[in-house]
Amino acid sequence: MTLVSHTAELATPRTPLPTPAPEPAEAPSRQPRRVWAKVWPGLLAVALAVAAWQIVFWTGWKPDYVLPSPGEVGAELLAFLGEPKFWQALGNTLARAVLGFALALLIGTVLGIAVSASGVLRAAIGSMLTGLQTMPSIAWFPFAILLFGLTENAITFVVVLGAAPSIANGLISGIDDVPPPLLQTAKVLGAKGFTIYRYVILPSALLTYVAGLKQGWAFAWRSLMAGELLVIIASKPSLGVQLQYYREFANAPALLAIMIVVLVLGTVFDGLFSKLTEIVRRNRGLGATRL
Amino acid sequence: MSAGVALTVENVTKVFGGHGQRTTALSQVSLKVADGDFVCLLGRSGCGKSTLLSLLAGLTQPTSGSVDTHGHRVGMMFQDANLFPWLTVSGNIELALRLSGVPRQSWRDRVAELLEIVQLPQAGDKRPHELSGGMRQRVALARSLAQDCRILLMDEPFAALDAITRDGMHEHIERIWIERGITVVFVTHNVREAARLSNRVVVMSPSPGRIVDDVAIALPRPRRMEDAAVAEQSGILHQLMDLHDTASALERLAS
Ligand SMILES: Nc1ncnc2c1ncn2[C@@H]1O[C@H](COP(=O)(O)OP(=O)(O)OP(=O)(O)O)[C@@H](O)[C@H]1O
């Protein structure tokens, strides 16, 4: 009792010090600075790339109609933004990406759970999944075209084949790496069968799973671009079709503008998955050690 | 046949490792614990206390011999806190309540009550990695108390706590033991803690891990760490442990 009141007395002179006051005032001014700190490396990279490009352009290494200047391509890009056909192409490509990825998500997840839960399946499919993962998805297209013809299905088929193994593998290694003490704790708390999956194994595997999603997305996006270049469906505009089209008409500025769109989209989605990973990491106290 | 017996261990031997690197963690251990008893397992580091607890919890199987908890539900608090890092403090406790079949509408009150007991009333929304080691251990205690079990196994739950916080925890654990009428098997290497808490102290000795003594503690309750009787009792336990150490050393010399 006396000890407690004694320490309380020691603590009282400290409270009038104006330490807590500056914090709220500082917060808003820090916010833009923090955003800036995240944005500037990206901007610098873009600036460097554009500068290099401009310099190569100035050296006259290739004629203008093959390698246009950044300014010309930028103007083309701006012009695209006003064209309904461009937006249609973009929409079709994104819709395919989302559909393919969603299917891969479903199949990869079910496959991952099945393989991790069953020894027989693991022996049968486990190494095959890794094999599939190393297979360049473009190599699937001739077969896919034989199977499905020049159709949406051929593209979706390859996108799913490209992405699902990564997603399944991410989930499998996440499940395999659940720390044994946590499993024991779950058992002692009375979890078994489905509940142990629902409340312990899957949440614990989430981090590796999200990493698998990120990789799966990258594969899906690559497969999709390859697919749109190989499986041309005339009635349906898409970014891949645009690329082919502008190459055939030797329209280099438009070609490069579409490439930039493909690059930006890939980067944006990759950034979203990185953000997701970061949130999961931060929730588990793993954020601080990275950087 | 076993009316009044909460758990029975018969001739249990536990050997870890395969060829070459074999560790006999437990050798020929037999133990019967009465229903509603408070037993401390006391012994030096490495004498097989944690191994015995995980056998009792059914997490590992004995190499030979048998463990029977007579169908009672067994709860356990591990030596490491083992909190689920993706859940908040409240979430960890709620999961234990959920898995014990406690209806959802009473979770909030139960969590608040348990956090009060472990003296962390403000910590509900924190994540495990935001807590100190001793705080994590107390959350693990709260989580183990959230379980609806007849037998509670506790592995050095208070090893990381300061004396004052620990004394408070002792009172709570004693009260809960009395209120719920549960059986507690409590691992410690603190002689005084054993004398403070238990009805019975089972003394273990290492290499190979085995039970070397079994002492009834007949002191009246409530007890306190500073009580002269507790101090005296722990002195006796201490001497007992020294004695068994010497005996083991002599045995080893002889063989
Ligand atoms: N999973 C395991 N594999 C191999 N050996 C083990 C394993 N678990 C425990 N042991 C060995 O069994 C012996 C007893 O370990 P145990 O953890 O039961 O000791 P303890 O009495 O709990 O010690 P402490 O007080 O330090 O916690 C030790 O020699 C240890 O090395």
Ligand SMILES: [Mg+2]
């Ligand atoms: Mg131990």
